[in-house]
Amino acid sequence: MNICDLGKIQGDMLLFGGIYSNLAALNAFIMAAQEYSIPPENCICTGDIVAFCADAAACVDKMCDFACPVIAGNCEVQLANDAQDCGCGYSEGSECSILSDGWYSHAIRQINDTHKQWMSNLPDRITFVHNAKRYGVVHGAASDISRFIWPVVTDEVILSEIALLEAQIGKVDVVIAGHTGIPMSRNIGTKSWINTGAIGMPSNNGRSLTGYGYLNENSIKIIDLPYDINASVQAMEQAGLTQGYEKTLSTGYWPSQDNLPVELHR
8 A cells, every 4th residue: 555644734725636637627726726825735636637527638737747645546546557447336337337438438548658657656545744633535435445435424434434544544533535526524523534525527416616625724614616617518528528427517417326325316
C-alpha cells in the first residue's frame, strides 16, 4: 500500500474529487482556489479524475500541472493497468455497467503512457494533520477502493471502515472519502466520515451545480462550484458521449440509478 503522509498542514484547505473528465469544472475549481489564495499543496483530490465527460487527457494534464496531492481513484488504477472497465463493481448487465462501457472506452482512447505512469504512482492513502486533528483520505473505503459508502449506510458500516483504516495508517479523527459523487457528513462519537461529492457531475439532487469542501480551523463546509456547463455538454456531444450523462450536467439527475440504494432514487 502506497501511503503519502503530508505532515502538518497550515491554513485553510480545499477538498475535492470526482473531476470525471469535466475540464470546465476543473478550471473553475482551480480558479476558486486561486481566488481563495489557497495553494495547490492545501488542495487534496480524492480521485476519479477521469470518468463520464469528454476531456480525460486534458484533465489529467491539468492536474499534473496543478500538482496538488491526489489519491488514486478506481478509474486511475484501472487505466494505469490497461484494464477494460472502470472497476466500479457495477453488476454485470446493469444500466450503470452498460453506460460505463461508453465513457470508459472514450477515456482509454485519450489516455497515453505518460498519463498511465503518473496514475500508477498515485498513493492509495493520504494522511495529514490539520488544526490538531489527524485526517485519513481514501477513495471509496478502506476495505475496497470501489466500495460505495452512501449517506444512508449505518454507523456500524462506517465505524468498521474507520477501524480498518486505522489498522492500515494509524489513528485518525476524520476520514475524507470520494467515489460516490454524493456529499455526506457523519459524526459518530469522536470520529467523522466526510465525502465532499464531485466537482464534475451533479449529486443526483436536481441541481446543476457541483461542489467541493472548504476546510478551515473550525469545520468543513460544502461550497457550490459554478462553471461553464454548456461548454462541458458541447464537448460531450462533439465526442459522441450522449448516453444521458450530458443531460445530467443540466438536469442534476443521473441517467441510471440502479447502483443507488432505494432511499437515494430520484
